[in-house]
């Protein structure tokens with residue numbers, strides 16, 4: 001759940017775009033009818049908490065820079 005950056009009321013998720021760098025761009029619309037602001041949030045890879053034993057594929061190496 002995202003909140004409107006202007007009126008601080010809950011916002012609906014409208015659309016998600018997968019970007020080439022592996023991050024996601026999400027469009028939201030404020031549910032407050034007097035506001036109705038549309039805004040974008042971004043989700044990106046942060047860091048690994050516990051490493052896996054699987055072999056990292058070439059796709060993941062390109063997307064998640066710094067993962068060996």
Ligand SMILES: [Zn+2]
Pocket residue numbers: 004005006007008009030031032035036037
């Ligand atoms: Zn709002």
